[in-house]
Amino acid sequence: MSTSPNNSSNSLATAVAASSPSQFSTAKGTILRGYLSKKGHVIKNWKLRLFVLKIGSNYIEYYVDESKESTNSPRGKIPLYNCRCAEYVHTKNNNPREYCFNIETFEGKSWIISAGTKDQQVQWIESIKEAASYAEETDESKLAKHKQIEKMIQDDMRHKSRVPIIKLLLLGTGESGKSTVVKQMKILHSKGFTDEEKDFYRRLVHRNVIDGMAILVHTIQEHGIQVAPETRAAIEQFASWFQVYQASRPSLRLSNNHSPMNTPKLTSSSSSISSTSISPNTSFNLNDAAASSSELGQLSTSFEANASLVEDKGIPTHISELINKIWSDSIVQTDVIIKAQRYHINDSVKYYLNELSRLIKADYTPTSFDILSSRSQTTGVIETDFKVADVMFKIVDVGGQRGERKKWIHFFEDVTAIVYVAAINEYDQMLVEDGSANRLQESLTLFDQVCNDASFPNSSVILFLNKIDLFQEKLKRISMQTCFPEYKEDQTYERASNYIKNLFLSKRKQSSKFVYSHFTCATDTKSFEKVFSSVQDIILSNVLDATVV
Template identity: 30%
Template sequence: MGGCLSTTGYTLVVTEADVALHKEAEKLLKEASARLASQTKVLLLGSGDSGKSTVLKQMRLIHSVPFTPQEIETYRQLIFMNLTNGMGAVLEAMIDMHLTVSEDNLPHSELILKAMDEGTDIREGQPYPQEYLHPLEELWKDEMVQHAVARGNEAAIPENLSYFFPSLQRLFAAGYKPTEQDVIYCRARTTGILETVFKVKDQRGSETELLMVDVGGQKSERRKWIHCFQDVTCILFLVNLSGYDQCIVEDKTANQMQDSMTIWDSICNSQWFKRTSIVLFLNKNDLFEKKIHNSDIRKHFAEYSGETDPAVGRKFFQKRFWDLAHRSGTKDREVFVHVTTATNTRAIKIVMRAVEGKLEPMSCLVHDG
């Protein structure tokens, strides 16, 4: 049976189905509220080329959140553009470096630059065009191209070229599907907000949800929207350790490490994150350890005095970030520092287990005001 609610000139009949629907809605709202209360929310931040998206992809592998067939296909298409646009970036940088490819490679250079300018891509299921394989192989072997790649810090040349180009035959083979490592190394600019949920163990060993939020783009507008994330449990901030001598994509005159420090300073000393724990990843340590022997930190940070010792270099940058985090007198701020190589799944798994062990769900956190 149903019930009747009467008002002047109008009768509303409430059926048993309506009551059941209302109860079901209330139940779902309670469950959603409880899930949000027990959810750990982590905000991924860092300057361009810091490795944020790589960490997020590693988290999917670590927590068995597989890439869908459609995602794999999307990465396959992106990798082709990584090849053409990456080589195109090298060829454009060579102009400023006053370097020229060999005469035999000039036609190949024109083909790749045209592909980049026209945004040449491939459709779903379409094999990589074979007419690009030989030109890319020959350009990669070109002596002046290798000189330009070695000077990549001057022009924000993608670091994944050294991973993909030695495997061109594999990538252009019929039926090619990206491996997990291919996906890890694939570069795609993050735009908008990307949220991914993982099942993890909290400090008490109970299963909880970890929501990782990757915010990309709109660097200049950050101050207008950053307050929307004031309820996060933790900020995971990534820095490219090897970026101390590199420019940023948007501005060839700006230093990547200085840019990271500026963003870090604004986040750590923001009114919105006074009580928020921050995890600092000094990332791309593998590249840093190779680079420090050939690129003097003192050319970019005059106060550095550690010669070419990687340990001293890491300690120097760690202190710089630590001092900025406590610049406004917040001595009790929690900052956890980890030295990482985001492309190394095993190493990231160990580090992320340590990070997850420090996190608590939002219901366990106390915020002022």
């Protein structure tokens, strides 16, 4: 039972020392209660208060006494989201106090609290850190902060003659979703996509469909998966057409920024693939008794004219029928597509194949979600500008593959903040460029380097833990221990996602550098808009604070 506060000022220290926190569990999580002394923010005296910490809550609440707790009338609340808690040595005004700790909130406000014993101090610090790892930013806090930021920007602009520029460097490993973040910015803040861009993405969607089906075909052949006879016949015809199409199709680029993702090369040769990776030089063993080489050659010749027109006219009707026939096989939609992840099949292929009847229409124009789901490898550098609340944002997106990272150093100058994107669903996948390296482990290593790089010591780091929708689905069938053998928690999204988040946050070596983490689904415009609004406020607040004289 918690000790009640002593009303005599002479016995305050005794009461604090005697107060030990009580800890017990409820359906909502562990609760930590205890009387602690809090230093006032206005009148700098110490007041004994009953502090209550519920794991799973977004606040620590403190009360005058237990009677106020019973009526749910807290004296105050301390927000836990992204807060810092550490031991604090209080020696001001010749009045030293032992066993203090400081809680610094996300908004920069500090609470200095004094415990009664060393054990109590340690217990509270550790419990607050644990609770903070699960806490989320409240809507009230977001709204108040957003209004404050807008007012500060308006006040700041009255004293400046030019629009301030915020430079964001978008980093992460390949296929983490960085380019999707840029697409969302265009949708939300840059009037969407031009007609030229929409035509590019129309072609890219069709190419994603065709290449995705080619990987599924390869998976069937490589693993000897038994499919229905009509599926096998469709596979043979598609494979023959694909080898002609792939050999004749032109490069697909938009402003020299993108190149097609890794795609397979299907042939009817007798050599079988010996590597688990797919590259343009890969050969596939598609010889079957049902079709002779001469028959396949005849099919190739008859399809050649259509293959050269795909980029302009779209997927030929008879090819879309073959694709639909293969995809309609239940084995392809279950066992095959799961195994195809080994060959780096795009996450969006399933969505596109389910939407095939719409995508092949003559008047097809890609929707925003179609564009967000499209995949192409970023090569070089893409700079995207957009204006929000009288501030110009410049996002610099550079390729994430190992060969592209040497270009990053040229863009470190004048960086306001780093946006690091990590695809947490890739905990069981390997790199395209290195089949022995786990993607998520690679991302952790790269984040360590980025977060602690001396090139931008004053830049904030925004961490997007991306593709949570795919992560939730994958947790149902693939153990986290695939990537983290030491993981002992259950496979629930809350436990697994927070475990990964804490691994990333643990990489920070400079205590002065803030890392703001957010779980994201970059293809979900509505939820991403909320996330970026929060990120925007963080960045602008930090910039304005830095300019205050």
